[in-house]
Amino acid sequence: MNEQDTTVFNQGLIDFVSASPTPFHAAASMAKKLRDAGFSELKESEHWSLEPGGRYYVIRNDSSLIAFIHGREPLVDAGIRMFGAHTDSPCLKVKPNARIISSGYYQLGVEVYGGALLATWFDRDLSIAGRVSFRSASDSPESRLVDFKAPIAMVPSLAIHLDREANRNRSINAQTDIRPILMLADDNPDQFTFAALLLAQLQSQYPDIDAREILDFELCLYDTQAPAVVGLRKEFIASARLDNLLSCYVGLEALLDAGDEQSSLLVCTDHEEIGSASACGAKGPMLEQFLQRLVPNTSDRLRALDASMMISADNAHGVHPNFAQKHDAEHGPVLNRGPVIKINANQRYATTSETSALFKMLCSEAEVGVQSFVSRTDMECGSTIGPITSAEVGVKTLDVGVPTFAMHSTRELAGTEDAHALYKVARQYFARPQAPGRFAGR
Template structure:
């Protein structure tokens, strides 16, 4: 069970969430922790020489990461214990030509990334972060990360006096109503363009760079309110991007604690919230190509996959006390009652009875409670990287996650104990003594 006297795990999680406002920052922070723990970086464009007992990581697009421990047990009989999560979250992204001016205010053109709840984005202290691609003083194209950190933007609500139906019937037009305010313009004074502001920010964060011109960027807005433990007993964890940086962090900490007896892997993919169809997404070839380089011979690789199992960790819907009727009466997960096995008859989740049985066994070994989620039969079900990874790679997969409120909001809510519970189960998974893919 979770030791309530120690908050070290949650402190680390809160720090990771605060330091990872975009998938680029999340991947960089994951890679930094792996490197600090002795994992060696791999470059996809170079020749690899992977050896039993070695620890490695590889990154693609600066936003997806694989961490891997090459176990000393033979993989073709022992398999690979895999955990998958995703680095992206729904948000507002800045458009390529974003500079807007209206009624004496400088604004930004934005588009909605993923299935975001839009109403919570109003009246928040917003900052900006992401990747900037630029030409340096020698004419080479390079990229760097920026994070403004300070609140530099806001999307103000329309006063109820001007929208009397706001509390009864309210729809949001993202093109018209979401462009955030940056500043008040001064008549006759030219303001720097957004690209010029990015150049200044990049140089402020990395003064040693030579930046001739910002050529392009991938910038997201985010809420500056820091993650926190809240509630009368501080038994809730509130933060942006819990879906799904919480799972990335939990999987990372379990991998860092794994030994080199068994082969263990963590993959954190980008672009899950928009379908995963990219070179670095779960529907792309990143994991498959890693496994092909790890085990080049096809028949041996098939034997490895047959003995392997993937746990897809992505947050689950906790039963909301104000909206309990949105859940099946027998499948309403509660916060702080343990991780959730996610099941769907139409394969929106990849869980099978064999996979869920293994997860229950792992939970018993860890002395951790487990719950189950199934959608109401009259409601559509979301999905994860689980079915995608299972279909693309051919590895048996199950879907799990910690119960969460307000999923896809600018600020989500999870239980204080559930991340640590999942961490304990994944620790058991990474040292499970039998081939996890073979019942």
């Protein structure tokens, strides 16, 4: 196993986030890296025959992925080292009847996906990406991923002269205030349709296919500004979708470095930002069905799960120097001080004292600092795939993350040291010989 240095790792992270404007593109980017590393794709419609020493991956809905190394050690004894994250991020999604004509402009009707910080979507150079379904020349439905890449839309702010309260008491109406402008309307406005725009994009990206009619789409807007290493001493990474593509990339790189003695699994699911309740979300059956096919015998599967553990990785709130009062004074993580163990007495995070103890040992072995996050007692906190996976699958779980500013903004901020630090801990986790879910003394 060759550990990457921090600069190389961060450049890989930046490239991955840039190539992944939607969950569909994130899953495709991960699948390509897995194939290049010798992993074989499994089709859910086919019979599986998984062999010890084998490396596999499976994709559902084009947006959720499980990658698995079948260790040579017996599963019932050694368990599975699981690492989980999610592929989706808050965004603006294009509505089905997308075209709006208003005051001489073509605009797009959009719907807010997840808990987006809406103010950050104004005055950004926006593009569109996602999945498009169409009728092919053989009269069958097909789908492809599209990415316009170029800045083709913007949501302009209203000038302060027309809203004198903008800096004191501004509210944003999600129905009327955030509709992006595409271009000026033509004299004959009906000559432009959104379906025609998508058809032209398909033909541009895939000249070998014969798309006859657009049937439907799932499209997101995204900020085209490239990720960057910023700060006077280059200590920060600024980018869209760090929550939670950063964790997906950490888990992927650590898995690619893992050996084949122990069984290791990466699961990156969609729809976490809206509750995970879907066929490809953490509250759905994807992981449980994978484990059922991996270990068909119920007793053996339960024994394997007893020896297993899940690290749920999702970004944590770094203590904001302008709003330090929003944090518990004793639990305010600082950027570049190491990964954060996330704790909540009401199980919004799935961390237990035992899973936390093991993670602290892993950090010590990897020579990485570790921090803790607990929300103020008078404030609610978010949640992750951790409690959901723990409840659905019955596996011991830990919630961790990299400290981050501006979570759910179009441009979030993390430390340049922290993602690489979490990767080193994940490598240690995948390499550790002892079954992670078995604790002595009971």
